[in-house]
Amino acid sequence: MSTTTETIPSAAMSVAGVQPRDWTCPFCSLLCDGLALAPGPVLQLRGGDCARARAGLAAFDHPAAAASCVDGVPRGLDAALDAAAARLAAGR
Numbered sequence: 001m002s003t004t005t006e007t008i009p010s011a012a013m014s015v016a017g018v019q020p021r022d023w024t025c026p027f028c029s030l031l032c033d034g035l036a037l038a039p040g041p042v043l044q045l046r047g048g049d050c051a052r053a054r055a056g057l058a059a060f061d062h063p064a065a066a067a068s069c070v071d072g073v074p075r076g077l078d079a080a081l082d083a084a085a086a087r088l089a090a091g092r
Contacts, residue, residue: 027056 024033025048035053036046043057068080075083 025050025053025056027052 022033023035023037024031025035025045027050032048032050032053035048037057038044038046043060045053045057067074068077069075070080070083
């Protein structure tokens with residue numbers, strides 16, 4: 001877990017209209033945390049300067065476009081969670 005202060009959103013960002021939230025970056029195996037995202041039409045990284053995270057966010061559509069799938073086929077959230085649980089259980 002990160003403990004550096006540069007990854008913690010500043011109060012000035014909230015005043016400027018940005019509402020950061022805690023976030024763990026999924027774009028590499030380091031899973032850096034303590035970062036923040038600035039919500040909006042394009043997600044922007046706040047509190048870090050990782051080129052991989054910035055490129056990953058730039059390629060990501062708005063979160064409203066995200067949908068659950070099983071093997072590339074759109075499924076409801078419950079069906080997707082059941083499939084994920086079955087795969088995790090099979091890996092034991």
